[in-house]
Amino acid sequence: MTVDTAPKPNWFSRLAHPGQFLVWTRPLLLPLAIATALCFAVGLWFALFNSPEDYQMGDMVRVMYIHVPNAWLSQLVYGVMSAAALGTLIWRHPLADVANKAAAPLGAVFTAMALYTGSLWGRPTWGTFWEWDGRMTSTLVLLLIYLGIIALWRAFDDQLKAGRIIAVVTLVGAINIPVIKFSVDWWNTLHQPASVFTAQGPHMPASMLTALLVMTLAFTLLFALLHIIRIRTEILRRRAQSLSRQAALSGGNA
Numbered sequence: 641m642t643v644d645t646a647p648k649p650n651w652f653s654r655l656a657h658p659g660q661f662l663v664w665t666r667p668l669l670l671p672l673a674i675a676t677a678l679c680f681a682v683g684l685w686f687a688l689f690n691s692p693e694d695y696q697m698g699d700m701v702r703v704m705y706i707h708v709p710n711a712w713l714s715q716l717v718y719g720v721m722s723a724a725a726l727g728t729l730i731w732r733h734p735l736a737d738v739a740n741k742a743a744a745p746l747g748a749v750f751t752a753m754a755l756y757t758g759s760l761w762g763r764p765t766w767g768t769f770w771e772w773d774g775r776m777t778s779t780l781v782l783l784l785i786y787l788g789i790i791a792l793w794r795a796f797d798d799q800l801k802a803g804r805i806i807a808v809v810t811l812v813g814a815i816n817i818p819v820i821k822f823s824v825d826w827w828n829t830l831h832q833p834a835s836v837f838t839a840q841g842p843h844m845p846a847s848m849l850t851a852l853l854v855m856t857l858a859f860t861l862l863f864a865l866l867h868i869i870r871i872r873t874e875i876l877r878r879r880a881q882s883l884s885r886q887a888a889l890s891g892g893n894a
Contacts, residue, residue, distance in 0.1 A: 658735055658875045665868050672865045679858035686851035700764050705851055707757035709859035710750045714782060715817055717747035717863060721789075722814045725807035735871070737803025738878075740810060741793050742870035746863060748786035755779060774823030778816055785813040799878065 687705040721743050727736030758776065759769040770776065789806055796802030844852075 658738070661735060662872055662875060665872060669865070669868065672861065672868070676858060676861040676865055679854060679861055683851060683854035683858045686847070686854055691847045691851045692845065697765055700761065703757050703761040704848075705855045707754060707761055708852060709856040710757060711754040711779070712856055713859055713863055714747060714751035714754050714779065715820060716860070717743050717750060718782065718786075718810075718814065718817055720867070721747065721810050725810040728803050728807040729811075735875075737799065737807065738871055738874045739867070740789075740803065740806060741799075742874050743867055744786055744789045744793065746866055746870070748783060748790060750859075750863070751779060751783040751786060755783065775820060778820045778823055782813075782816055782820060785816065789813075 683705065687702055691702070691705075693699055693701065721740050724736045724740040724743070727733040728740065755776070758779075762771070763769050789809060792806050792809065793799075793802055796805075
């Protein structure tokens with residue numbers, strides 16, 4: 641009698657298998673979309689009607705409720721991509737490179753929105769749309785990294801080979817994330833230091849903090865929803881390409 645000594649996949653590996661991912665994420669899409677819409681509705685109500693004007697910036701301070709969540713997500717998405725890159729290089733997980741590819745355009749959009757809204761906010765506050773300070777420059781570098789990764793994905797026909805190369809590029813680019821985070825501490829910058837997560841607690845009124853946190857949750861849920869949709873689309877696209885190749889080979893051998 642032979643004994644099967646092959647290691648059995650753990651629950652996480654089974655859950656994250658592309659086929660299983662398609663199954664268990666399908667019923668999540670509608671509840672996640674509803675939760676995202678509700679959070680945006682509540683967040684916008686707080687931001688527009690339940691938070692005060694700034695004594696210096698007036699109503700322009702409300703740009704913060706779009707700018708800060710997008711700036712937060714520009715870094716969070718890259719963290720997700722870095723985790724996926726480790727999954728590709730260390731565990732060779734079949735879903736890791738798909739997650740990396742699916743997240744890159746979303747990260748680029750959030751970063752571009754952070755730069756755009758920051759420029760709108762900066763004009764009445766600092767008197768200029770753009771200043772080459774540490775945070776703005778390092779965030780621009782992050783956008784260029786996102787665009788470079790997107791271009792690399794499109795440059796390779798072999799997506800498995802591309803996944804390994806892009807995983808290395810992603811991890812190298814992750815060096816920029818702590819630069820963005822600590823730029824206000826390392827260099828003289830127009831950006832103010834952290835005002836939400838500090839040792840002394842938040843440095844803003846409760847009504848503004850509530851609006852900011854709800855909007856941040858809304859944008860984070862939006863990312864989760866769009867990321868799942870993009871991963872599912874990429875899995876199905878790769879399956880369709882595989883079936884096409886198989887059909888072409890079968891036709892050629894007939």
